Amino acid sequence: MTDRTGKQGSLAASVGLYDDDLVQMYRYVALARALDERMWILNRAGRIPFVISGQGHEGAQVGITWPLERHQDWIAPFYRSIATCLTFGMEARDILTAQYATALDPSSGGRQMPGHYGSHEHNIVSVSSPVATQLLHAVGIALAAKIRGTGQVALTTMGEGSSNQGDVHEGLNFAAIHKLPFVFVVENNGYAISVPAARQLAVADVADRAAGYGIPGVIVDGSDVLACYAASREAIERARSGDGPTLIEAKVTRLTAHSSDDQQTKYRSAEELAAERERDPLPLFRSQLEEAGVLTEEIATRLAAEIKLAVDDATDVAEAQVDPDPATAMRFVYAEDDGR
Ligand SMILES: Cc1ncc(C[n+]2csc(CCOP(=O)(O)OP(=O)(O)O)c2C)c(N)n1
Numbered sequence: 579m580t581d582r583t584g585k586q587g588s589l590a591a592s593v594g595l596y597d598d599d600l601v602q603m604y605r606y607v608a609l610a611r612a613l614d615e616r617m618w619i620l621n622r623a624g625r626i627p628f629v630i631s632g633q634g635h636e637g638a639q640v641g642i643t644w645p646l647e648r649h650q651d652w653i654a655p656f657y658r659s660i661a662t663c664l665t666f667g668m669e670a671r672d673i674l675t676a677q678y679a680t681a682l683d684p685s686s687g688g689r690q691m692p693g694h695y696g697s698h699e700h701n702i703v704s705v706s707s708p709v710a711t712q713l714l715h716a717v718g719i720a721l722a723a724k725i726r727g728t729g730q731v732a733l734t735t736m737g738e739g740s741s742n743q744g745d746v747h748e749g750l751n752f753a754a755i756h757k758l759p760f761v762f763v764v765e766n767n768g769y770a771i772s773v774p775a776a777r778q779l780a781v782a783d784v785a786d787r788a789a790g791y792g793i794p795g796v797i798v799d800g801s802d803v804l805a806c807y808a809a810s811r812e813a814i815e816r817a818r819s820g821d822g823p824t825l826i827e828a829k830v831t832r833l834t835a836h837s838s839d840d841q842q843t844k845y846r847s848a849e850e851l852a853a854e855r856e857r858d859p860l861p862l863f864r865s866q867l868e869e870a871g872v873l874t875e876e877i878a879t880r881l882a883a884e885i886k887l888a889v890d891d892a893t894d895v896a897e898a899q900v901d902p903d904p905a906t907a908m909r910f911v912y913a914e915d916d917g918r
Pocket residue numbers: 658707708709736737738739740741767769770771836
């Protein structure tokens with residue numbers, strides 16, 4: 579995704595990127611946030627039934643997705659992966675039509691639950707409701723890539739709570755034994771709904787578990803977009819060159835309640851919530867790019883206008899699209915022509 583002819587200031591050079599990459603990365607973080615904020619408004623206005631938010635995770639998602647090859651590699655994401663899906667090719671319209679469950683929603687034509695994004699066109703596996711099953715899907719894709727010798731990498735993402743599911747042990751063990759081109763990303767936001775990490779894990783870091791599979795376990799500050807990028811690039815290179823999987827644990831913050839059906843002030847103190855705001859990747863990345871002279875006022879103003887236009891357009895399109903025809907509800911469940 580890098581423009582190899584562009585300007586390269588010292589910040590971009592420090593991570594082997596160009597200034598334009600950094601601006602584009604910032605654009606995805608900001609677009610994901612703006613779409614997410616719009617979703618909450620639409621939910622509270624009674625237009626969409628359910629929001630499960632990526633706010634606080636966007637920096638890690640953009641940084642980690644960036645080194646993957648579009649239309650070549652695969653991602654099996656989870657419900658918070660709005661920025662991941664955008665970075666890998668989905669559009670603002672695709673996200674909101676999924677939220678409205680319209681007939682033309684590319685994720686599933688309105689068949690999936692809200693927040694269950696997917697894109698055949700962009701190699702994004704449809705989100706599964708039972709958490710952690712996506713790891714098995716991604717490991718299967720990685721196995722196929724190895725057998726076929728395609729050079730593809732499969733990456734999956736999930737929360738730290740989901741990482742305790744049995745599927746993770748089975749899939750990770752298999753991927754490690756067979757040195758599959760696979761990257762396992764845990765976006766650790768410290769909670770599984772209302773359950774704090776200390777009640778989910780007996781260890782401080784999910785990354786510690788990597789040793790049990792004989793693979794590297796890397797901890798990265800999920801508010802630091804470029805640190806996430808560097809960790810991901812290394813893991814992807816390792817996977818592609820045949821050295822097997824890596825576990826990346828990105829320590830992120832969950833800025834919203836678990837979902838629009840949750841109220842986090844019931845289980846998190848005002849002090850804790852205020853401290854979390856300090857780790858918001860959006861203003862942190864913006865300041866970093868401003869200080870490096872990459873994000874000028876002119877560029878920031880242009881991006882803000884573009885993003886507002888994209889979010890308004892996505893809302894208008896999703897509002898205008900029709901619902902799926904109930905007669906098609908069983909399509910893709912059973913064979914089309916067997917009389918059922
Ligand atoms: C197998 C399974 N068990 C429980 C649930 C209900 N559930 C949905 S999200 C969630 C919390 C997951 O927490 P975590 O993995 O930390 O991700 P986060 O939501 O914090 O990003 C639970 C328990 C589910 N969807 N699937």
